[in-house]
Amino acid sequence: MNDLTHFDESGRSRMVDVSDKSPTLREATATGTVSMQPETFERIMGGRIEKGDVLAVAQVAGIMAAKKTGSIIPMCHPLNLTSVAMRFFPRHGQHQIEVQATAKIIDRTGVEMEALMAVTAACLTVYDMCKAIDRSMSISDIRLLKKSGGKSGTYVYAG
Amino acid sequence: MNDLTHFDESGRSRMVDVSDKSPTLREATATGTVSMQPETFERIMGGRIEKGDVLAVAQVAGIMAAKKTGSIIPMCHPLNLTSVAMRFFPRHGQHQIEVQATAKIIDRTGVEMEALMAVTAACLTVYDMCKAIDRSMSISDIRLLKKSGGKSGTYVYAG
Amino acid sequence: MNDLTHFDESGRSRMVDVSDKSPTLREATATGTVSMQPETFERIMGGRIEKGDVLAVAQVAGIMAAKKTGSIIPMCHPLNLTSVAMRFFPRHGQHQIEVQATAKIIDRTGVEMEALMAVTAACLTVYDMCKAIDRSMSISDIRLLKKSGGKSGTYVYAG
Amino acid sequence: MNDLTHFDESGRSRMVDVSDKSPTLREATATGTVSMQPETFERIMGGRIEKGDVLAVAQVAGIMAAKKTGSIIPMCHPLNLTSVAMRFFPRHGQHQIEVQATAKIIDRTGVEMEALMAVTAACLTVYDMCKAIDRSMSISDIRLLKKSGGKSGTYVYAG
Amino acid sequence: MNDLTHFDESGRSRMVDVSDKSPTLREATATGTVSMQPETFERIMGGRIEKGDVLAVAQVAGIMAAKKTGSIIPMCHPLNLTSVAMRFFPRHGQHQIEVQATAKIIDRTGVEMEALMAVTAACLTVYDMCKAIDRSMSISDIRLLKKSGGKSGTYVYAG
């Protein structure tokens, strides 16, 4: 049904009732990109920051944030993810880092928000750890790349 | 000092020591923008969603997330904000909603991450509440607009 | 069995073992009432507070608190609610607002505490948002109205 | 100013700016009462529940909840309490237990909500631990008894 | 498979994918021991601390911490425990208190970390409540005693 499902009859928000849905495997992948100064990119990727630790911390942040999605996004159902995985794609020419996160669950509702939350927290962590040298960083193109499972089926971002 | 201040000598991350700094008034404003389908925009802004509640929920989400920043971003100091305020700027032509958040504190470290977290959580909440009708929404241009206070002084985004 | 089930043999508290129970649909509805000065009531309900936002914030607070019940009430099982819905009933003559919350789950234990927590957090939020003009507000008649599902069956408050 | 201070100009809620206030000692005491069946009261108070542990757990719940107030009540400032103390007053004739909580802080805003949250969480914990034998319990008369400190001065409930 | 399962191909950590596993009953028991000065032990066990409340608070702390394991240990799956029980074994001769915790769940992954977290939080709570009289306390021998359920079967600590 083509509805803003978080609103009840009187226009107020609610947590959508999924009691009637069946638990099935749900999977979602989201993406986001941090843009930065060339020097910042060089220092993160291998220059003067040893061992890529910015991304190691960002990855832990993303995974932990995915688990907290239901306590940050008001109308999200609390969910027990069965998997969260993150990948980082450095784009040398554009001095950008793309972050992707994939979340999985076997439950009655999807995990798009969990994947988006993981991506967002990881990007913000990159910002936080580098802001002392580069306050002009920006985060863009946060979106859902793909989701599968559930009654609404598979969605793939058309690009 | 022009350093990635979250790393100690051996290359590992840490929460930067701010014990020597003085508590002063710090303020930061961040921005982010949700882009969506025209119909989604119309329904949020006044059409078939009564009373703009998507933005009301997004605003509460942003304020509550700002307070949790230190538990989401690993190297952020825990902080007791003295103020968080959010504003929403609909851009009718582009069917976008810009979200701005301003955070304040009187403490030894700045609140840029708190403002960014508020913006991000609000944008994700808009996504969550409308995703049933529009999975292609994206969030972009998350950045710091301005910050003041502290030893590094005032920063204004050059645009 | 008619027992204070949160205590083990030696008189200490514990989180009751529900491993042997079957997951079934459980539902609970709770209620609570905020009493206030007539002027406070008028301002919330339509007078000088635009758009009923006190109740909008209270509703978000209630839904988010329901999801945190297991981390606030020590012996409650952590649960992933499948639905939370809230309703507000203004009583003009008594300048009171009654708050009702209904929670649902498919699990091995009931959701009475989640419904009660949602009601309570919503009532406290009303208090918080109006306390600058009315410190004498009070919250009363917090109780379970109805619950169904599980081995103990259906309970309806006798009034 | 006699205003609903959680709303900004456009009618939306915000976390009130207290940056201009001075940190002073603030104190608040709140109360709430659980009413129950006579047998429930007897078992809690000394009969077949050894050592009064229901109240011990309720007390821990109240203290821990007071510390979480800013993450449960949306517009509350996050605060670092310097003290929380709880007292329980059994009323044998009415088979009721009154819960009182006193919170203190040296900060720019008051702690009324923290005291109210402590009382409420303790009352709900009593409910939770006894609900297997008495689902008809109710919680009432949650209110502020007294507060002091800050620009608005001392308030004492008139009864 | 004999692998450090929290690392993906490129050496980064992740939350292991358990989507393919079957939900079965999992159980784990962990232990830990607090060593202290003889006077501290005497005061906890019955002397001048009435009613053993240190252990009552430690028990609540352990149970509540077990529920938070997934938000403290980065790569742990969030889990909804069906049971947590704690036991305290005073060792008079050595003025030690051994803490044991048993956690249960019906899910796709084990609860070893939940049992260990419960034990650890309880031991730290004992430390916290007695540190004013004994800063030299130490906590040792935190380990898994037994676990059962799941593909890796039963493990019993060999001593």
Next chain:
Amino acid sequence: MNDLTHFDESGRSRMVDVSDKSPTLREATATGTVSMQPETFERIMGGRIEKGDVLAVAQVAGIMAAKKTGSIIPMCHPLNLTSVAMRFFPRHGQHQIEVQATAKIIDRTGVEMEALMAVTAACLTVYDMCKAIDRSMSISDIRLLKKSGGKSGTYVYAG
């Protein structure tokens, strides 16, 4: 005063009132040690686990847990740490890893528990990330090494 300061007159626990204390610089260092099988140690330290990531994740876990101390240990005051730093000392002969954490604050109460919590969470994270290959690991010798600041002055573990 030589008292178990977490108990009030009637033997119940409370969060100690520190309103009368002065904010001064407080610092605490704690330690803990994970013992493991030789092969586990080798794989963590450089063998088949690339880049020491177990310790990187453990370090993030420790820092984040330090910030949550007040929500895990019931009678701890909530505190805004100004610094947390962690160090790892591998002991090749004994195939042990010692974890040390130092916390700082300028406040009315000490940070011993925060340092101990950081150490404990880091040790448990090492356990979690290696438990698939070594369930017999144990954590011992968790203790305070040093603390300074506040009325009780400096304490150094005598060893």
